[in-house]
Amino acid sequence: MNIFRLTGDLSHLAAIIILLLKIWKTRSCAGISGKSQILFALVFTTRYLDLLTSFISLYNTSMKFIYIGCAYATVYMIYAKFKATYDGNHDTFRVEFLVVPIGGLAFLVNHDFSPLEILWTFSIYLESVAILPQLFMISKTGEAETITTHYLFFLGLYRALYLMNWIWRFYFEGFFDMIAIVAGVVQTILYCDFFYLYVTKVLKGKKLSLPA
């Protein structure tokens, strides 16, 4: 464990909690893409199946349960509890165009052709594009609530910190995982446009609205 991975995990946890609290406190999921949240729940489910097979540490296990629990709670609140506030007309990204090719890619490019490894690879690839429905929805509505932009900021920051963690681990431990690194770079690049708007607008107290 290093400072980049720890702050990355805490940033990820902060994002997940911010979203959960936003929906719970405002009793509304307006502006939130339910499709992205379904993809994140799928990412955690396919990645954390090793909860059943191996124990790494109390931190590792507890964080996995928290991520999975929060992801499903968020999906439940969007599609069941506060369904009336779900903006389905703007959440129209065709996720099947993501899931199917990524499923195929996970079979072709992986470290080991075993079920757990292929599912892990699928989850790494899927996570890199899972935010697309949310970014697409914001481009369609032309704006985002400020709390939603904080959620996106911490979510984007977490994988950027993981990139630094991988540099650290390569230098100090000789560890690297090319699949995770390439997917992590793609994932972080997808946030660049948002990061620019966040820094130039939201941090200056303005509302995030498009076109910029």
Add this chain to the structure above:
Amino acid sequence: PQPEGKKDEL
């Protein structure tokens, strides 16, 4: 390659 084949990252 993963250390001792385990995935220790979240």
